[in-house]
Amino acid sequence: xxxxxxxxxxxxxxxxxxxxxxxxxxxxxxxxxxxxxxxxxxxxxxxxxxxxxxxxxxxxxxxxxxxxxxxxxxxxxxxxxxxxxxxxxxxxxxxxxxxxxxxxxxxxxxxxxxxxxxxxxxxxxxxxxxxxxxxxxxxxxxxxxxxxxxxxxxxxxxxxxxxxxxxxxxxxxxxxxxxxxxxxxxxxxxxxx
Numbered sequence: 001x002x003x004x005x006x007x008x009x010x011x012x013x014x015x016x017x018x019x020x021x022x023x024x025x026x027x028x029x030x031x032x033x034x035x036x037x038x039x040x041x042x043x044x045x046x047x048x049x050x051x052x053x054x055x056x057x058x059x060x061x062x063x064x065x066x067x068x069x070x071x072x073x074x075x076x077x078x079x080x081x082x083x084x085x086x087x088x089x090x091x092x093x094x095x096x097x098x099x100x101x102x103x104x105x106x107x108x109x110x111x112x113x114x115x116x117x118x119x120x121x122x123x124x125x126x127x128x129x130x131x132x133x134x135x136x137x138x139x140x141x142x143x144x145x146x147x148x149x150x151x152x153x154x155x156x157x158x159x160x161x162x163x164x165x166x167x168x169x170x171x172x173x174x175x176x177x178x179x180x181x182x183x184x185x186x187x188x189x190x191x192x193x
Contacts, residue, residue, distance in 0.1 A: 008074040012063060027056065030075055034082050036175050041086040051089060055082045134181050142177035145170055 003011060003025040014022035034055060039048035058081055062068050068077075135146050144163060148154045156174070160167045 012068065012074065016063060023060070026074070030078055032175065032179070033075070034078055036178055037079060038082050038086060039178065040174075041083070042089065047089070051082065051085050054085050058085070134184050135177075137184060138177050138180055142173050142180065145173040146177045149174060 003014065003019070003022050006014065006022065006025070008026065008029070011022040011026045015026070031052075035048060035052050038051050038055070039045065042048050042051065055078065059078060135143055138146065141163075145159055148159045148162065149156070154162070156167050156170045160170045163170065165173075
């Protein structure tokens with residue numbers, strides 16, 4: 001039987017019996033949803049990829065240790081792990097390291113200025129300009145959701161009400177917008193090399 005025909009629980013059982021393709025199928029089913037939710041939470045591609053990998057390492061370890069509860073839905077469980085790891089990341093970021101002064105230590109080596117320097121401002125401006133150009137290249141429905149979500153800071157519920165679509169449609173448009181932006185970025189990197 002093909003792994004694509006199996007339900008989540010059957011895939012987990014098959015994976016635990018040594019079928020790596022079963023886990024790959026499970027990953028393929030939830031990868032986009034989990035990654036997109038992480039990315040929207042942290043708003044940083046590299047960080048989202050790191051947290052995404054942590055999610056699936058934790059999933060693998062839990063499955064292999066036999067601690068996975070079969071009563072829950074796999075997708076919801078995986079999303080909860082992703083959410084918790086995002087929250088943990090932000091909690092760690094709020095902790096401040098203890099600094100002990102000595103004669104070789106200069107406090108200004110570790111304190112960053114709240115004011116960005118000219119180079120940082122230029123880089124930020126160029127990045128924002130590139131992103132705006134990519135957003136402008138999206139289909140109108142996707143562009144609308146991205147602008148309302150990231151520039152107008154509206155919730156998906158507010159976007160759905162404003163655009164007169166369901167929340168799932170608004171989320172789907174955002175998902176496809178992110179996929180399209182990622183494809184455009186990858187295509188441009190290939191052209192530059």
